[in-house]
Amino acid sequence: MTSTFFDRVRPVAPLLARTAVILVAGTLLGYVGNAVRPDGVALGSFEAPASCDGGEHAPMPEAECEPEVLESLPPESPSQTPGCTDCSVAP
Amino acid sequence: MSVRAAFPWLVRGVLGGIFAYAALGKLADPAGFAREIANYQFLPDYAQHVAVALPATELLAALVLFAPDRAWRRAGALAIAALLVVLLAAVTSVVLRGINVDCGCFGAGSGEVTWLTVLRNAALLAAAIYLVRLPDSSGESVGGAAGGVADGDGDDVAEAGRPARSRVDP
Numbered sequence: 507m508t509s510t511f512f513d514r515v516r517p518v519a520p521l522l523a524r525t526a527v528i529l530v531a532g533t534l535l536g537y538v539g540n541a542v543r544p545d546g547v548a549l550g551s552f553e554a555p556a557s558c559d560g561g562e563h564a565p566m567p568e569a570e571c572e573p574e575v576l577e578s579l580p581p582e583s584p585s586q587t588p589g590c591t592d593c594s595v596a597p
Numbered sequence: 598m599s600v601r602a603a604f605p606w607l608v609r610g611v612l613g614g615i616f617a618y619a620a621l622g623k624l625a626d627p628a629g630f631a632r633e634i635a636n637y638q639f640l641p642d643y644a645q646h647v648a649v650a651l652p653a654t655e656l657l658a659a660l661v662l663f664a665p666d667r668a669w670r671r672a673g674a675l676a677i678a679a680l681l682v683v684l685l686a687a688v689t690s691v692v693l694r695g696i697n698v699d700c701g702c703f704g705a706g707s708g709e710v711t712w713l714t715v716l717r718n719a720a721l722l723a724a725a726i727y728l729v730r731l732p733d734s735s736g737e738s739v740g741g742a743a744g745g746v747a748d749g750d751g752d753d754v755a756e757a758g759r760p761a762r763s764r765v766d767p
Contacts, residue, residue: 521729524672525679528661532654532676540627540649547631552645 605731609670612724613662616677620656622704627652633701638694639687655680662728674728681722688714 515522540546623630631648635641658680661673684702691698691710700707700714708714 520668521672521675524669525675528658528672528676529654529679532657533650535657536650536653539624539653543627545628547627547645547648549645549649552631 605728608724608728609662609674612674612677612721612728613659615721616655616659616662619703620652620659622707623648623652623701624656625704629705630701633699636696636698637687637691638696639690651680671729671731674725678722678725678729681718681725685715685718685722688718 540549627648630652631645634647635644637644640647654676658673658676661669661676664670664673688700688710692712692715696710698710699705700710702714
């Protein structure tokens with residue numbers, strides 16, 4: 507005798523139903539709480555921040571957002587660069 | 598309560614405490630949390646909805662972990678496991694894509710997402726699965742002459758008049 511999918515699910519159905527109740531109730535509570543909060547999230551007008559302009563840990567795919575590689579000069583070169591008044595030369 | 602019977606409550610306390618703390622941290626700054634979710638670049642169009650729904654769901658599930666009814670406690674653990682599967686997928690995706698993003702796991706200042714974050718979420722998921730799969734007879738102790746039976750959680754159920762035996766049903 508083969509057991510159907512429903513036969514296998516039936517024993518855990520109450521557990522799944524309770525879990526669904528928790529998840530749905532939590533979601534509803536979240537929306538209700540957000541609606542009554544003055545500093546809640548604006549659901550209709552929220553705009554995701556653009557890449558690479560966020561805070562300390564903003565999304566930066568390293569390949570796209572790496573800073574420009576500065577030109578590396580030999581120690582004697584900066585002293586020969588005209589107009590470079592605050593160059594520091596490594597000893 | 599024996600050590601064996603107390604262990605599930607210890608796991609419950611740690612898991613519930615972490616989830617409640619995480620939820621309160623997120624609830625303190627919902628707009629900031631929404632931005633952090635958007636930074637994950639994981640369903641960015643729904644970031645604001647996740648930011649609204651996730652902390653309250655985490656808090657509710659954490660509270661249900663301590664419900665008097667065992668069936669609800671299991672459901673709370675399963676709800677936390679379900680949340681952790683999604684969170685684990687999100688942080689793993691971020692690490693694999695090499696995105697440098699603030700975790701937001703405990704609100705602002707949670708540090709960036711690393712493999713350690715993935716490992717932590719995996720450990721929490723294991724704890725939640727343990728609570729869901731906790732055998733009804735684990736840590737079982739037969740309670741004296743009255744025939745009280747423990748279900749592994751230390752909340753003995755008096756079954757007066759029945760012979761002392763292993764309890765199999767939830």
